[in-house]
Amino acid sequence: MSLHHRNAPLPAGTATRRAGILASHFILHDHHHLHHAKAAQSLPSNDNMVHSNACFSFSSPAGEEITFVFDTKEMRSLLDRHNIAERDWLFGLMQGGGEVFNRVEKGGRVYVSPDYNQPMQQQREMTMRRIRWLLDRGVFKGWCMDTGVEADLRNLAMQETLRSYDHSLGIYTAVHFFLWGGAVRGIETTATYDSSTGEFIINTPRESAQKYWIGGAAIYSTHAAVFSQLNIGGINQGVHVFVVQIRDADGNLCPNIRTADCGRKIGLNGVDNGQIWFDNVRIPRENLLNAIADVSPDGQYLSQKDPEQRFAAFLASLTVGRVAIATSAIYSAKMGLTIAIRHALSRRAFSLTPNGPEVLLLDYPSHQRRLFPLLAKTYAMNFAGNDLKMIYAKRKPENYKTLHVVSSTFKAMFTWHNMRTLQECREACGGQGVKVENRIGQMIAEFDVQSTFEGDNNVLMQRVSKEVLAEFLAAKKHNKLLSRLGLEHINEPCPVIPSQLTSAILRSSQFQINAFRLRERDLLNLFAAKVSENQQKGQSKEYAHYQAYQLSKDLGRAFSDRMVLQSAVAVEESISAGSLKNVLGLVRSMYALSCMEEDDAFLRYGYISRQNAGAIREEVEKLCSEMRPHALALVSSFGFPDSFLGPIAFDWIEANSWSSV
Amino acid sequence: MSLHHRNAPLPAGTATRRAGILASHFILHDHHHLHHAKAAQSLPSNDNMVHSNACFSFSSPAGEEITFVFDTKEMRSLLDRHNIAERDWLFGLMQGGGEVFNRVEKGGRVYVSPDYNQPMQQQREMTMRRIRWLLDRGVFKGWCMDTGVEADLRNLAMQETLRSYDHSLGIYTAVHFFLWGGAVRGIETTATYDSSTGEFIINTPRESAQKYWIGGAAIYSTHAAVFSQLNIGGINQGVHVFVVQIRDADGNLCPNIRTADCGRKIGLNGVDNGQIWFDNVRIPRENLLNAIADVSPDGQYLSQKDPEQRFAAFLASLTVGRVAIATSAIYSAKMGLTIAIRHALSRRAFSLTPNGPEVLLLDYPSHQRRLFPLLAKTYAMNFAGNDLKMIYAKRKPENYKTLHVVSSTFKAMFTWHNMRTLQECREACGGQGVKVENRIGQMIAEFDVQSTFEGDNNVLMQRVSKEVLAEFLAAKKHNKLLSRLGLEHINEPCPVIPSQLTSAILRSSQFQINAFRLRERDLLNLFAAKVSENQQKGQSKEYAHYQAYQLSKDLGRAFSDRMVLQSAVAVEESISAGSLKNVLGLVRSMYALSCMEEDDAFLRYGYISRQNAGAIREEVEKLCSEMRPHALALVSSFGFPDSFLGPIAFDWIEANSWSSV
Incomplete structure (x- = not known):
């Protein structure tokens, strides 16, 4: 469960509103950041930053220098494959992030890595500071709204780079931009449509229906994307996603929302995972994320697809x-x-x-x-x-x-x-x-x-x-x-393994x-x-x-x-x-x-x-x-x-x- | 490297002095504790505490109650085998240790477990508080000086129980009472005897000779048991152990001692591991732990055993x-x-x-x-x-x-x-x-x-x-x-595995x-x-x-x-x-x-x-x-x-x- 609205053809009018919700969720209590984000910093020279390793050489036990027989830059392009300049730019940003990224000098070298000796409360605050700092520098530009192959790959490259610094930083930003969920068919939260007011009523009917492990729920989030069973006039239309405000801009819980802190974990303490219970929370009809199906004001369920296709x-x-x-x-x-x-x-x-x-x-x-x-x-x-x-x-x-x-x-x-x-x-x-x-x-x-x-x-x-x-x-x-999943080989005769395996065969x-x-x-x-x-x-x-x-x-x-x-x-x-x-x-x-x-x-x-x-x-x-x-x-x-x-x-x-x- | 003096036949006179050093090391800056430790609390009833699990029953998926077909108390005595009453007494002590043992109530149940959300500094302080608290209640009575099978088994039982609460608590107490060491033959610290003053000079001749990971070295220890190469008149007599004071009773470092903090670790943060460098530190001749060998005032090396036997x-x-x-x-x-x-x-x-x-x-x-x-x-x-x-x-x-x-x-x-x-x-x-x-x-x-x-x-x-x-x-x-290590079976004919393995054979x-x-x-x-x-x-x-x-x-x-x-x-x-x-x-x-x-x-x-x-x-x-x-x-x-x-x-x-x- 989290906030998400990617690749969805938004109906005119509600698009701006939903984008606003997304933005307010993401930037927390600091609305001007998204709209006044600074232009992205120019990319630093690649040679300075990433290939500093090339200067680093070990001698072999016998004393001679080790020389690389292949071009490590070429190998890297096979491994990273896409957005290499952006990855290096983000590495450079974090490396230059001073105390926000916990820059430490030791033995004449500089290291950046979070201070994991902090209690979770401070680790969470630092994660939020880092996100705001990166946001100011344009790192998340386009993450919400850009679609297509290039945008998807760029987002994944940014994720891989952020997680190389700190898993919490990667996960916290990911839960905002990607959908996350567990055993989705078994969701017990209910969303019942009330056509008299044009609202959905979100409810947690029993303890096992509570939302658990929700990133941001314990402290920082203002809005949540809630996976619920959609019920219209007594008919269950299956799982749909609804945007529900859980806190106001000052961080106070909204009425009929209860939350709890999942507490200290063995890692990822920079993420404030929490539990949420909804006590008949009313939300506007437009808060249904309607990429796949919609509900008309008078309670008509509208979808081109059958339930299996929707799922x-x-x-x-x-x-x-x-x-x-x-x-x-x-x-x-x-x-x-x-x-x-x-x-x-x-x-x-x-x-x-x-x-x-x-x-x-x-x-x-x-x-x-x-x-x-x-x-x-x-x-x-x-x-x-x-x-x-x-x-x-x-x-x-x-x-x-x-x-x-x-x-x-x-x-x-x-x-x-x-x-x-x-x-x-x-x-x-x-x-x-x-x-x-x-x-x-x-x-x-x-x-x-x-x-x-x-x-x-x-x-x-x-x-x-x-x-x-x-x-x-x-x-x-x-x-x-067979024609999928690489199983085509099973259509062919069974391969035979030679009884004598030479090095060349192996x-x-x-x-x-x-x-x-x-x-x-x-x-x-x-x-x-x-x-x-x-x-x-x-x-x-x-x-x-x-x-x-x-x-x-x-x-x-x-x-x-x-x-x-x-x-x-x-x-x-x-x-x-x-x-x-x-x-x-x-x-x-x-x-x-x-x-x-x-x-x-x-x-x-x-x-x-x-x-x-x-x-x-x-x-x-x-x-x-x-x-x-x-x-x-x-x-x-x-x-x-x-x-x-x-x-x-x-x-x-x-x-x-x-x-x- | 740590403080230790078990099973050593102490010469009259120095015994009391050495015991004093041991005591001062163990009880830190609070000398009266060891000598005025309270009598051990009476053992709580076993039934109340340890067998509360027996009241706990789950129903099977089909609904019927599960009954235990064997006596869990009898099984436990096969597993724990020795000092069961003392184990339960120590469990009970810790369970009743209130905020020192971080007692928490949740859902009507009581739990005791350290607060691992604390930064290492507080975890270390809590470990010391727990040790003092247990010391006051007689848990460590006899650990230093009692010898023999019963004492050894009791100490091991206490270790197993302490580590069930917290690894740091177990390790911290163990390094005080048991000898610990790594690659012992390769020790580079030197102890050179100066017969003109009757002192050993302890020195760290190079960076790789520093002591590393020493429990207690970063903050709390006042004395250390230092493994060093003993040098008398230019002859190396191999590794021996010396008691060296590293801090005074107020916790200030002694002259010619340098220490550093090993810092945050992934666990065991309740132990203040540190590094130590000795810069020609002079210690009295009596500070050699002399169970295996001794040095006379005029610099005679005295040992009944050859180097291999000593080792x-x-x-x-x-x-x-x-x-x-x-x-x-x-x-x-x-x-x-x-x-x-x-x-x-x-x-x-x-x-x-x-x-x-x-x-x-x-x-x-x-x-x-x-x-x-x-x-x-x-x-x-x-x-x-x-x-x-x-x-x-x-x-x-x-x-x-x-x-x-x-x-x-x-x-x-x-x-x-x-x-x-x-x-x-x-x-x-x-x-x-x-x-x-x-x-x-x-x-x-x-x-x-x-x-x-x-x-x-x-x-x-x-x-x-x-x-x-x-x-x-x-x-x-x-x-x-062959007559050792259970290898005697190799003297017998090679066993044969049946080609057909029935359940009974298996x-x-x-x-x-x-x-x-x-x-x-x-x-x-x-x-x-x-x-x-x-x-x-x-x-x-x-x-x-x-x-x-x-x-x-x-x-x-x-x-x-x-x-x-x-x-x-x-x-x-x-x-x-x-x-x-x-x-x-x-x-x-x-x-x-x-x-x-x-x-x-x-x-x-x-x-x-x-x-x-x-x-x-x-x-x-x-x-x-x-x-x-x-x-x-x-x-x-x-x-x-x-x-x-x-x-x-x-x-x-x-x-x-x-x-x-």
């Missing part, structure tokens, strides 16, 4: 939350890896020969093994996230299903990947990883909620498998070929794609058989699916991994031969082979032999040592300014020496 | 930190599971038939699957932790090696298990899991540091495998039988032990072969081990799992036939089979066939539904008072209703 359109608009979460999770993983890998290039520990020199952490095979598969996955998921963003930006009814399934899959898989990556990076930095100034540990707490908000990951993955199964069964039933994208497709099609068949078997035992359709949760989980993973691999292969194929392509090949092979090594379904269901599994493990070890020389270049390509990293991303002894503390 | 004795005393971390990690996992399982017995979601009733979370097979294997592991590890505590309490030179290896193994495995369990429990509670009042999310942040402090888990596990290998090679070399402890032993012995052989192969390639011994990190990891896990299973089997065998034994059998089988399902080494190296793997997976599913009726009893047996759980451990709707907020 589908509604879901499509909800997916932006999942898209932003999925892609931002990858930016978070990139941040964690940048810090941990740079640390491992400065920190030495133990020696391998008596009285020999201490070895750089990143030169330990086990340390490479902890970080490089995660680095490769982050790359591959980044590419896949870019493809998801394009599906979203170019959304139309024909691909709502694809958008829904892919955004659900990636939201779950990418946020799990982010948490796993941050945790591994935190441990790879030892105790330094729990110091808040080094960012990674705090990011774990800030991003943890991602795996359960905007759809619980496990529930999303179960739905994904169910959708894939439904697609498969529908094609079978109508004797048609690294060929065709082999990798075949292995992933084999796993997906077989798990789909097993899942279909299991569900059918359960149903034949008399179980309901729902229960038959739940009982097959293990195969459902395996299938969801197989589906996601295959989608991600496709994206990585496509990026690699799009560029011409050279060192960049070669490094992308290493990364793609590391992605594919470490997925195969980790998912025991390959062995369990016999897609590969034990001998194959041994060959794959050996190849992953080889890939670790081949990725080692490119590690710094691979994280430099992420493009984070130095000031967004923690002190241990530079020199761990220097960062903790007497002169720096 | 071994030193290591043995260090292991208490690992023992306390390992066992407390299990108490943390127990707390997370208690909250998450109780929540899953109150929260309903979705229905499985159209318009059917919503289903309790814990009745979803997938939800059982998330929590029950972790519950079973927590039980088994709890039993194994009890065995470790006995090895520690009865330590003597002959079992230092065992103590060192087992404490290292369990410290790593149990803390990883705790983090995994807390994370799964947090996600299983959805968004409620990130609310600090519900404890689990905050515990993740508080306990995260466990996996890297007091020895990095990965490094510890590598050392464990190395020790196991050394034991194996030594026996081979001298043509002797649940027999003999089959489970055989499977674990087979894995361990084979991985040991593979690891030995790999290290030898690496050495034959010309690699140094150290590097040969590092290169075999994958097998080293697999072997470490196999070693630990087998040790834990042995403990679980022993507890089960120790009790007479009946419902308690039956439930323990379910739990033990769940432990063994879920270990087998999770570790792909079983399939990868062919210890079981694909068909076996399918049978194991099915059996785990069956065990989930068989454990379901006992879930509440199993967590009630952990014995946490209601006030230590979060609001969602009761009724999630009630906890968030208007009347409760």
Whole structure:
């Protein structure tokens, strides 16, 4: 639930009014800001800011300088893909934001990162100050009203950048501009139309109908977009969205509104999440957001679409939350890896020969093994996230299903990947990883909620498998070929895995794609058989699916991994031969082979032999040592300014020496 | 580094002086407390406090009452095993501690848990207030000076209980009473004896020699136990421990001492960790802790033991930190599971038939699957932790090696298990899991540091495998039988796994032990072969081990799992036939089979066939539904008072209703 009105063809007259509501909601108690916002600052020179990393070089253990064999700027354009100048402009703004962005100097370096030692009350105030500060500088210009592919991509780029500074800042701005919601069919809030006054009556009929976790509800919001069951003359027309004022301009609660503070959380304390109860609150008829359906003054329900179509359109608009979460999770993983890998290039520990020199952490095979598969996955998921963003930006009814399934899959898989990556990076930095100034540990707490908000990951993955199964069964039933969700490969003959896997075979994208497709099609068949078997035992359709949760989980993973691999292969194929392509090949092979090594379904269901599994493990070890020389270049390509990293991303002894503390 | 003087035969005269130093360190600026501590409060009635859970009953989805088929009090005595009355007394003290322990009423219930919304400065002050408050009530009576098995066990029980309230409180008190240290051989601080004045000169010769993460160093400590290289007349006698005063009674830094604050961490903010630099600080000769060696006034080094023996004795005393971390990690996992399982017995979601009733979370097979294997592991590890505590309490030179290896193994495995369990429990509670009042999310942040402090888990596990290998090679070399670390089974013929695994076979402890032993012995052989192969390639011994990190990891896990299973089997065998034994059998089988399902080494190296793997997976599913009726009893047996759980451990709707907020 939040305020939103994107892509809606507004009827004349009400458009201005609604825009006014939006504006008042967004700028809180400070109305003149939106209308008198300063012109955006000019973009700072790119070279000064983002490529400062290029000046930073480590010597290898043997003493020679590391040189990057590929152009990190070119790699970055493959990763960020769009709005790179705007991202750098926003990074620069925040870096130059002084005390508003908590600029700190330590050991001669500048860092910007929130002061997480503040109690939640101050963290919330700081988030609001930051939003106002960025608003004054034009960062949110057009977010509300601009539509189309370019605007969508720009907004997502801004989200990814804001969340690289602080998750609260990203989430607070997102809940204002994107729709957010949970289990939408089960909404219990009611909106009853009263034609005698031309008003809707919004009500919370029971405790379980209260609105929970609403960003801004505890303190700052003046208006809320409320998802309610629309009731007209006793007929339920399903879920619609209504704008309800909850506080006046001075921050006092409106009549018949009760709120409560959700209190301290493990992260995201810059967002004042709250609970709301509505006690028969009356709102004007025009407060219905009427993009999909409207109500006439005399109580006629007007819609061109049937309930399922309305619900589908509604879901499509909800997916932006999942898209932003999925892609931002990858930016978070990139941040964690940048810090941990740079640390491992400065920190030495133990020696391998008596009285020999201490070895750089990143030169330990086990340390490479902890970080490089995660680095490769982050790359591959980044590419896949870019493809998801394009599906979203170019959304139309024909691909709502694809958008829904892919955004659900990636939201779950990418946020799990982010948490796993941050945790591994935190441990790879030892105790330094729990110091808040080094960012990674705090990011774990800030991003943890991602795996359960905007759809619980496990529930999303179960739905994904169910959708894939439904697609498969529908094609079978109508004797048609599969034609969506990348399932077309199932129309082809089953791929065969060679019994002898040489290094060349293991690294060929065709082999990798075949292995992933084999796993997906077989798990789909097993899942279909299991569900059918359960149903034949008399179980309901729902229960038959739940009982097959293990195969459902395996299938969801197989589906996601295959989608991600496709994206990585496509990026690699799009560029011409050279060192960049070669490094992308290493990364793609590391992605594919470490997925195969980790998912025991390959062995369990016999897609590969034990001998194959041994060959794959050996190849992953080889890939670790081949990725080692490119590690710094691979994280430099992420493009984070130095000031967004923690002190241990530079020199761990220097960062903790007497002169720096 | 910290203050410590346990089990040391103190020479007459200096004993009193040293005890005085200890006392002044512990009680800070408030000397009279230790000597005038009030008599311990009488123990509250057990029934009132700990078994209040027994009154708490949930109805099953079908409506009938759940009755416990076994005695939870009896189960608790198997789990806690010692000092149960003292544990309950301490729980009761903290529960009755009013605002010092941040007593909060919500929805008619009382909760005690720190206010983690406070900045670290206030969290630290509260930790000190709590310590003083508990000290006044006799909680720490005898901790410093009492020795022997009973005293050791009591101290560990108090640690487990204190950490159930707050990790900072446990750690702060532990660093005062137990020795803590990291990579001890590499210590760079120097202590040079000056016989002309009868003083040691303590010095930090370079930045990397600074003391880091020292609990109490930033603000509160007056004395520190400093691990330094002892230098007499130019000869290095190795690491010894010295008491150094760092602040006066008013909290002012002493001359030639510099300190810095380690700052905000993701958890443990109630501990003022700091850095210390010593600039040629002079301390009296008597400040050497002389249990193992002493220095005469004229500079004679006096020790009955050779350097390796001294180092071994030193290591043995260090292991208490690992023992306390390992066992407390299990108490943390127990707390997370208690909250998450109780929540899953109150929260309903979705229905499985159209318009059917919503289903309790814990009745979803997938939800059982998330929590029950972790519950079973927590039980088994709890039993194994009890065995470790006995090895520690009865330590003597002959079992230092065992103590060192087992404490290292369990410290790593149990803390990883705790983090995994807390994370799964947090996600299983959805968004409620990130609310600090519900404890689990905050515990993740508080306990995260466990996996890297007091020895990095990965490094510890590598050392464990190395020790196991050394034991194996030594026996081979001298043509002797293996006789330690539970490796005796390798002397026997290799066990055989039946090709057809029935339910009865799968649940027999003999089959489970055989499977674990087979894995361990084979991985040991593979690891030995790999290290030898690496050495034959010309690699140094150290590097040969590092290169075999994958097998080293697999072997470490196999070693630990087998040790834990042995403990679980022993507890089960120790009790007479009946419902308690039956439930323990379910739990033990769940432990063994879920270990087998999770570790792909079983399939990868062919210890079981694909068909076996399918049978194991099915059996785990069956065990989930068989454990379901006992879930509440199993967590009630952990014995946490209601006030230590979060609001969602009761009724999630009630906890968030208007009347409760």
